Amino acid sequence: xxxxxxxIQRASGHAGPIPGxxxxxxxxxxxxxxxxxxxGCKACEVACLEWNDLTFRDTVFENSYQTMPETAxxxxxxxxxxxxxxxxxxxxxxxxxxxxMHCADPGCLAAxxxxxxxxxYQNGIVDFQQEYCIGCQYCVTGCPxxxxxxxxxxxxxxxxxxxxxxxxxxxxxxCIKACPTGCLHFGTKDDMKELAETRAQQxxxxxxxxxxGVYDPAGVxxxxxxxxxxxxxNPEAYGGLPSNPxxxxxxxxxxxxxxxxxxxxxIGGLIGVTMHYxxxxxxxxxxxxxxxxxx
Amino acid sequence: xxxxxxxxxxVERVMHWIAAITYCYVLLTGLAFYxxxxxxxxxxxxxxxxxxxxxxxxxxVFTAVLFWMLRQWLGDMRITPQDRAWGDAVGHYxxxxxxxxxxxxxxxxxxxxxxxxxxxxxxxxxxxGGVLWFPELIPWSLRSLRYAAVLLHVSAALISIGAxxxxxxxxxxxxxxxxxxxxxxxxxxxxxxxxxRLWYHRVTGR
Ligand code: HEM
Ligand code: SF4
Ligand code: SF4
Ligand code: SF4
Numbered sequence: 134x135x136x137x138x139x140x141i142q143r144a145s146g147h148a149g150p151i152p153g154x155x156x157x158x159x160x161x162x163x164x165x166x167x168x169x170x171x172x173g174c175k176a177c178e179v180a181c182l183e184w185n186d187l188t189f190r191d192t193v194f195e196n197s198y199q200t201m202p203e204t205a206x207x208x209x210x211x212x213x214x215x216x217x218x219x220x221x222x223x224x225x226x227x228x229x230x231x232x233x234m235h236c237a238d239p240g241c242l243a244a245x246x247x248x249x250x251x252x253x254y255q256n257g258i259v260d261f262q263q264e265y266c267i268g269c270q271y272c273v274t275g276c277p278x279x280x281x282x283x284x285x286x287x288x289x290x291x292x293x294x295x296x297x298x299x300x301x302x303x304x305x306x307x308c309i310k311a312c313p314t315g316c317l318h319f320g321t322k323d324d325m326k327e328l329a330e331t332r333a334q335q336x337x338x339x340x341x342x343x344x345x346g347v348y349d350p351a352g353v354x355x356x357x358x359x360x361x362x363x364x365x366x367n368p369e370a371y372g373g374l375p376s377n378p379x380x381x382x383x384x385x386x387x388x389x390x391x392x393x394x395x396x397x398x399x400i401g402g403l404i405g406v407t408m409h410y411x412x413x414x415x416x417x418x419x420x421x422x423x424x425x426x427x428x
Numbered sequence: 429x430x431x432x433x434x435x436x437x438x439v440e441r442v443m444h445w446i447a448a449i450t451y452c453y454v455l456l457t458g459l460a461f462y463x464x465x466x467x468x469x470x471x472x473x474x475x476x477x478x479x480x481x482x483x484x485x486x487x488x489v490f491t492a493v494l495f496w497m498l499r500q501w502l503g504d505m506r507i508t509p510q511d512r513a514w515g516d517a518v519g520h521y522x523x524x525x526x527x528x529x530x531x532x533x534x535x536x537x538x539x540x541x542x543x544x545x546x547x548x549x550x551x552x553x554x555x556x557g558g559v560l561w562f563p564e565l566i567p568w569s570l571r572s573l574r575y576a577a578v579l580l581h582v583s584a585a586l587i588s589i590g591a592x593x594x595x596x597x598x599x600x601x602x603x604x605x606x607x608x609x610x611x612x613x614x615x616x617x618x619x620x621x622x623x624x625r626l627w628y629h630r631v632t633g634r
Binding site for chain 1: 579
């Protein structure tokens, strides 16, 4: 929520360019999550709650390590525990830290009608500014990762901020700081990409994960959160990580062609009736001098 | 001259104006979120969160009135062969050559189409509006419903807006006396004879 020293490069519901856009060098930041070294300790969940002052949330027990099905308005960061069967029949856990992906082309921002309620800073962080949010939940429809969550009491939507308040002050996100295994990294997108590729190569060459790879989906322009996966061909196995996430095409049409077509049609309609009036004018009633129908 | 003919009784007028006022409110708040260039409308109407809060509730009133209208006017809104003949000659109507038009009953085919367009777009709007209202109740696996709803809601709204522009224009600027009749209920015999001759014969016996 805090803007800190961060500059905005894109804002929701905003007509025209953003003042000051492109006046600074853009250094994209990214979080790297190496699922292969995550031990599911939930330290990052606790750090997120603590830093962001979020209160306790009820958990569920469903005979698994999963304490709640998905992130919530006051729980922005959740480890997804997936019991996965290897080809040889043995079991392994696939654990994935789920939170906002900070898409380069964010569907939430494209869908949002409220000016400034969703912004993208020049470092790539996508942030919700609740004071401008109107609670319409269009962002919920626009997001391909099921991330924005609605608080029905305050009628505002919340999600991971990538700790923009910390990053703006030159600190790393709270979850990164808390991770005991070093499976979380934070830095520039380029550095993180390189580190991730190195790790994936290591997994392929030395650890027997022939399909290991980096998840940085092109469908949303790449993300500010990238994963190293044991099996890049099957991201769905990691608690429903979409293999080719995209902003829904109906959202694109709704926010693109339908807007200007609709505007043209409405303006055309108004011009049309005005022209009709100028050309033909009002109707006259036969058999009486009157124009109107007043008795 | 005090021989006005009752065209709309009190119930019909109340019904009409509830529909008109609720529709205008829903239209304006909807448009505010439709385009960043129109967001200021929400500010005028008490702020964007307020507009967002009331849009669906007022829209529910609007849809309820649509069904009330259906009950009141169903008999008058069925399209008859005379209407079709009139419709074939609609060019004369547009050019204000009304003397060349066949006689019709209480409503012309344009008014009837307007009613049906509003009713059907109202049904689409209430169904898709429900999805927009409570997207969190749609499970993630059925999210394509949300994707469809946003498109259909706006499309149905735009269709109804087109019909609405023509309706307001005809009722106020072109067919003088129409607006007064929707408020006071009465029209003059000459008005009735000119615009709705069969209806005139039917209600006056002349
Ligand atoms: C019971 C029926 C309806 C329900 C439940 C409903 C609900 C909604 C909801 C929840 C939204 C999201 C934002 C907002 O609240 O403004 C919306 C948007 C909208 N509604 Fe409705 N609505 C209904 C009927 C109508 C009607 C009759 C119109 C007529 C013009 C309309 C026009 C719009 C428009 C133009 C938008 C903005 C779409 C956009 O953001 O592009 N709605 N509606
Ligand atoms: S993951 Fe969803 S909420 Fe996060 S930036 Fe992408 S579209 Fe927006
Ligand atoms: S609910 Fe989402 S889309 Fe709607 S105003 Fe708030 S942030 Fe924007
Ligand atoms: S970046 Fe900050 S807000 Fe996002 S999950 Fe980590 S701790 Fe939570």
